[in-house]
Amino acid sequence: MIVPLSLPDIGLRERELINEVLDSNTLSIGPKVMLFERMVAEYLGVREAVAVNSGTSGLHLAVRALGIGGGDEVITSPFSFVASSNCILFERARPVFVDIDPLTLNLDPSEIEAKITSKTRAIIPVHVFGRPADMDNIMDIAKKFGLAVIEDACEAIGAQYHGKMVGSAGNAAVFAFYPNKQITTGEGGVIVTNSNSLAGMCRSMRNQGRSDVSSWFNHCHLGYNYRMDELSAALGVAQMERIDEILARREAVAGAYHARLGMLKGVTIPYPEAGNKMSWFVYVIQLAPGINRDYVMKYLHENEVDSRPYFQPIHLQPFYRDTFGYSEGAYPNTEAAASSTLAIPFFNKLTEQQIDYVVKVLAEAVSRA
């Protein structure tokens, strides 16, 4: 593939810190995880950060630590990665989907109240593609009905909503660091919160329910092995050291695409953000009705440009159809977005030449589709 969809940005500092861990012989439960947690908490301006081995395990612990369980309902978006809904099912609660705003592709707050019942316990908004969800309205509804809020910020580290870092509004937020994310730890995630007790519960549950590390065979809670290892944390520390530079570079790449694709007929570029700051995770265009997306993808592939439809609606995933009986038409905005979106190559080190090549091949594909 000449131009892959995503690539991590790994430099000498990452290698240096990973070698430091290897030389130390402390490969798990050590200083790098603590340092990474401190760096994330300081960067986001929150009290606590609890590092875990994936965004999914972070979401699971946040749901569980808030006491959400069997019979409860949690409102969330069907236009997301499946983990933002699965984390509710892990605790035998029920995801209740609310459709998205067709422009921002985030949960539409004006649709939330109609879905609240006596069983509703929480809202999980997703900051899709690094675009802040409408947190003021979501938090107002949560306060009015006494609901908890877990921000799925897995795609949004560094995004700002009304001048404040995304991840600081709800009871907890979760970030993820898979290699396609803005910064990576290989596999990894972090739960952030201003609640010491919530953080304490997550720390215990990520470590087999231990009360603390010194009491190795004393398990106070049902727990898991969701620990982040020291090698992953070392990678995370090196990436956090230059997160501003990484995010600025991604913004520049997005700007280069905007300039070249803004006038291309049949292609809609990402909706401009007003008053907020996106953290660019992926670059997702929308194709006009009548353009055959499969053909576009095939043409891109034949010319060695990677692309992917982002996302398939969660309610139409086979497991959700089988379990809950969902079918087409349930969430029209989500389905319309899902059938027209296409993620094109997007990463820090994308060169001007590669951008020009992607745009040329895409323009050819769209004109023929």
Ligand SMILES: Cc1ncc(COP(=O)(O)O)c(C=O)c1O
């Ligand atoms: C919106 C969203 N939620 C949750 C996750 C899960 O994160 P992870 O893959 O680290 O488990 C992701 C990651 O792709 C995501 O994009």
